[in-house]
Amino acid sequence: MRTVLHWFRRDFRVRDNTALAAATRLGDAVVAVFCIDTRWFTAATGKTGAYQAAFWLTSLKELSAALADLNIPLKILTTADPVQAILGLAKCLDVRTITLNREYEPAQIAQDQRLAREAENRGVDIKSFKDGVIFEAFEILTGSENPYTIFSPYKRAWLAKLGQSPVQNAGLPAKSPVTSISSDPIPDLESLGYPAVTLPIPTGQRGAAALLDTFIQKKIKFYHKDRDIPAVPGVSQLSAHLAAGTISIRQCVAAAVNQGAMTGNGGAETWLSELIWREFYRMVLYHYPHTCHSAFQKKYEHLAWENKPELIAAWCQARTGYPIVDAAIRQIQQTGWMHNRLRMITAMFLTKDLDTHWRIGEQLFMQWLMDYDQASNVGGWQWSAGTGTDAAPYFRVMNPILQAQRFDPDGTFVKRFIPELANVPRDFIHTPWEMPPLLQSQCGCIIGQDYPARIVDHATARIQAIAKFRA
Ligand SMILES: Cc1cc2nc3c(=O)[nH]c(=O)nc-3n(C[C@H](O)[C@H](O)[C@H](O)COP(=O)(O)OP(=O)(O)OC[C@H]3O[C@@H](n4cnc5c(N)ncnc54)[C@H](O)[C@@H]3O)c2cc1C
Incomplete structure (x- = not known):
């Protein structure tokens, strides 16, 4: 019997999965595999955050059940060298063909090139497909x-x-014949060092x-x-x-x-x-693979960023004093997801108002987001910083107050995540530092005590940011 091995990477589904459907056509039986790559998929690496890990592990459990209905066992390999581990499994199963859907991130491309070379040396055929x-x-x-x-x-x-x-649409793959190979259990969050989190959306x-x-x-x-x-x-x-x-x-x-x-x-x-x-x-x-760490527009690569630890800490801890920024940071930390408008506002605030390198924000989002995707995250951060392709021009610095007044006029979103501001009147919800002292007492929100004073003045920070880029 000809067995084909399908390597799941970021294609956790059986329906409309190009390489999986091809695997069922190419072989008499299919075995599936997923690698827990310990270089990035454990809490200790700081590379995959708890929300994304939880989303993936839960979705993998559902995938394993869906594959079982097709008689396809899902093996789990925990390894720091997926290429060796996959080829080792292929040898054990006497597999001559491995299917996979192509990935486009620089590190993945390099890994797939190595897989192709080493597989060829061992007489194993890699069939890769466009799918993502x-x-x-x-x-x-x-x-x-x-x-x-x-x-x-x-x-x-x-x-x-x-x-x-x-x-x-690739449709549903054909059913495999019943096999004696059993599926492996999917590890839980704790075993990979993550705290438990509650996912905000259904998985799988x-x-x-x-x-x-x-x-x-x-x-x-x-x-x-x-x-x-x-x-x-x-x-x-x-x-x-x-x-x-x-x-x-x-x-x-x-x-x-x-x-x-x-x-x-x-x-x-x-x-x-x-x-x-x-x-x-x-x-x-x-x-342009260099853009995962360097500015797309080379002229901006040598910009000096202040990267002040106390300002970065305030941004991370939702203590900037700008309610829309702080509410957005709480949203991402409490749910693993942030609204797109808020991603732009917070990213511009960190890079322009707080003069922080976009890469620092990009890495923080990587750890917080359930939907982390290197291309979109790097693209979004470089756009916001003004260093990317088709980026916001450097002189267009989003004003967090005007943005908030326009897109959250009553402060409904802000109050959802910052209950400290619940009684602040509409006129001050996005500029609470402007409340007179008496009003602060009346609405139970003393600035600097119940809610932080703003850490920078946007108008001044904007002028400095534009001057830096212009120079
Ligand atoms: C600084 C910054 C960082 C970002 N990081 C990520 C990230 O790591 N992962 C990620 O998937 N998106 C990222 N985005 C893009 C966007 O914010 C999210 O895709 C979107 O908010 C997800 O919500 P949704 O699924 O409801 O999107 P919808 O509005 O329903 O859009 C549908 C889909 O289109 C794609 N999409 C939407 N907007 C964008 C965009 N601006 N750029 C690229 N794809 C988009 C997403 O796949 C999204 O699921 C980032 C944007 C910024 C400004």
């Missing part, structure tokens, strides 16, 4: 065959190509399907209007699912297209545009 994107980085190029660095023309080219080649491919369904039924129509209001549940919250692959990008794009994304339905059109941003950042990281 609609179009790979080299499929959308400018007329002169260069990568795009500006989003709008990339998006136009992407949409034109989608019009020519509609998405194909079922959770993803339920979220997509609710989004399509109730929210997508209003998405273009609601997506910037953090107090309104107007977004899909599918990012952790897209990052873990519990839903395929094809399912999301097909849903957007069915809802009129290509024919003028504002909500669906805007949502599709966000999905294209995800692909844009993947393309950028693929073609």
Whole structure:
């Protein structure tokens, strides 16, 4: 019997999984494997946060159950060298073919290249598939065959190509014959050193399907209007699912297209545009791998950042005195997710107002986010810092007060996460330091005692940030 090994990486689903479906066609039987890579998937490494770890482990349990229905056992390897561990397992099982869906981060690409070399030496065939994107980085190029660095023309080219080649769903894989190989238990959070956390959204491919369904039924129509209001549940919250692959990008794009994304339905059109941003950042990281640690725009690489520990600590501990920033930091720390508008506000505040290198924020988000995705996170941070592709120009510094007044006018979101400000009147909710002392006593919020005084003056910080970039 010809057994094929499928290596799960960030494609935790059985439905519409290109490489898994191919594995069932290529072999008589399929065995699946996931590696707990101890170089990044334990609390001690500080690289995968508790929320993402919890989301992944819970989703893996559900994946293992779904695979069992197809008679596909899921093996778990805990290792610091996945290439050796996978090839070792292949040898044990007498496997000649390994299937996997391609990854696009620099470290993953290097690992897959090594796998391909070492597998070839051992006579094992690696079959890799496009799955996590609609179009790979080299499929959308400018007329002169260069990568795009500006989003709008990339998006136009992407949409034109989608019009020519509609998405194909890989469907459900075929059932394998019953095997004597058993699945391994999925480790729990504690065994990897993580504290217990409560996940804010349903996990696994079922959770993803339920979220997509609710989004399509109730929210997508209003998405273009609601997506910037953090107090309104107007977004899909599918990012952790897209990052873990519990839903395929094809399912999301097909849903957007069915809802009129290509024919003028504002909500669906805007949502599709966000999905294209995800692909844009993947393309950028693929073609410019240095951007995971250095500025995309080389002229900004040598900017001096103050990186003051006390200011960074205040930002991390939600003690900046700017309610919208502090509420956003509490949201990410208490739920593992932060609204997109707030990611932009907090990232700009850290880089511009607090003069902190974007990489520090990028690494902190990596540890906090349940949906951490290197390409989107680096892209978002470089955009906010003004150093990235198509980034906000350096002189456009978001004003956290005006942003808050515009997108959370009554302070509904702020009060949800900062109960200390519950009785602060609307006129002062985003500038509590301006409350007269008597009013502070009346609403039970003494600034500097019940809620911190602001750590910087935005107007001054803005002028300094612009001067630094200009110089
Ligand atoms: C500083 C910063 C850091 C970020 N870090 C991440 C990250 O680590 N992982 C991540 O998935 N997204 C990241 N984003 C992008 C965006 O904030 C999240 O994808 C979005 O908030 C997720 O919520 P949602 O699923 O409800 O999105 P929706 O509004 O429902 O959008 C649907 C999907 O489109 C994609 N998407 C939406 N906006 C963007 C965007 N601006 N860039 C890239 N993809 C997008 C996501 O996959 C998202 O799930 C970051 C943005 C910023 C400004």
